[in-house]
Amino acid sequence: MNIETIQFDDKGLVPAIVQDAASKEVLTLAYMNQESLTKSLETKETWFYSRSRQELWHKGETSGNTQKIQDIRYDCDQDALLVLVTPEGPACHKGTYTCFSSSLDNQEVAVNETDSVAILTELERIIAQ
Amino acid sequence: MNIETIQFDDKGLVPAIVQDAASKEVLTLAYMNQESLTKSLETKETWFYSRSRQELWHKGETSGNTQKIQDIRYDCDQDALLVLVTPEGPACHKGTYTCFSSSLDNQEVAVNETDSVAILTELERIIAQ
Numbered sequence: 227m228n229i230e231t232i233q234f235d236d237k238g239l240v241p242a243i244v245q246d247a248a249s250k251e252v253l254t255l256a257y258m259n260q261e262s263l264t265k266s267l268e269t270k271e272t273w274f275y276s277r278s279r280q281e282l283w284h285k286g287e288t289s290g291n292t293q294k295i296q297d298i299r300y301d302c303d304q305d306a307l308l309v310l311v312t313p314e315g316p317a318c319h320k321g322t323y324t325c326f327s328s329s330l331d332n333q334e335v336a337v338n339e340t341d342s343v344a345i346l347t348e349l350e351r352i353i354a355q
Numbered sequence: 356m357n358i359e360t361i362q363f364d365d366k367g368l369v370p371a372i373v374q375d376a377a378s379k380e381v382l383t384l385a386y387m388n389q390e391s392l393t394k395s396l397e398t399k400e401t402w403f404y405s406r407s408r409q410e411l412w413h414k415g416e417t418s419g420n421t422q423k424i425q426d427i428r429y430d431c432d433q434d435a436l437l438v439l440v441t442p443e444g445p446a447c448h449k450g451t452y453t454c455f456s457s458s459l460d461n462q463e464v465a466v467n468e469t470d471s472v473a474i475l476t477e478l479e480r481i482i483a484q
Contacts, residue, residue: 243384328429
């Protein structure tokens with residue numbers, strides 16, 4: 227693990243895009259500090275830093291909707307993370323599959339994990355076995 | 356358009372996750388201010404705010420690798436954007452399809468737009484016609 231390559235900002239945080247590894251839908255944008263990134267790597271579940279509550283936050287600790295980490299990638303500037311997960315339930319505190327459920331053209335977007343891409347990704351995985 | 360619902364941070368910026376609308380791969384995490392978001396909506400191409408150069412930045416203006424916007428979504432806190440695009444070329448200034456090409460387990464990740472998901476998404480689109 228080369229966690230020391232990650233550039234944390236002046237608040238000690240790095241943005242972490244959470245993506246469903248199967249459906250490839252983007253679920254959440256959250257933030258990690260060094261401690262939460264270390265805990266995420268150790269436990270293989272997502273830990274974030276809550277900017278509003280100013281504390282470490284284990285996703286799903288109260289709701290049960292944990293996220294099992296499949297991979298953590300970083301970008302060319304080393305200042306953003308992409309966390310590929312298998313979600314155990316809704317990512318959003320509002321109970322929806324993804325936090326990105328609204329479009330700027332005023333429409334609600336129906337995004338779910340059982341769409342064709344997820345099914346086909348699963349099919350591809352089975353075929354590859 | 357309800358751009359006024361978007362919460363810009365104390366620097367006037369909002370993080371914008373750029374995702375390929377077909378393959379669903381995450382390409383880049385960039386930042387928009389109100390002006391670049393407005394220009395993105397007007398031109399249907401991505402405009403960002405460069406934090407290092409402190410200026411507006413039309414993606415692909417010099418490289419030709421523009422990104423045609425299909426949809427812009429926002430999250431439950433209205434403080435993050437998800438921009439679904441059709442890329443005209445590599446998203447990364449290093450010439451790769453996505454900026455997220457490295458994994459924390461020290462492996463380079465081969466991500467490209469012609470993977471099975473993109474092909475199947477395209478197939479689904481053709482069938483739906």
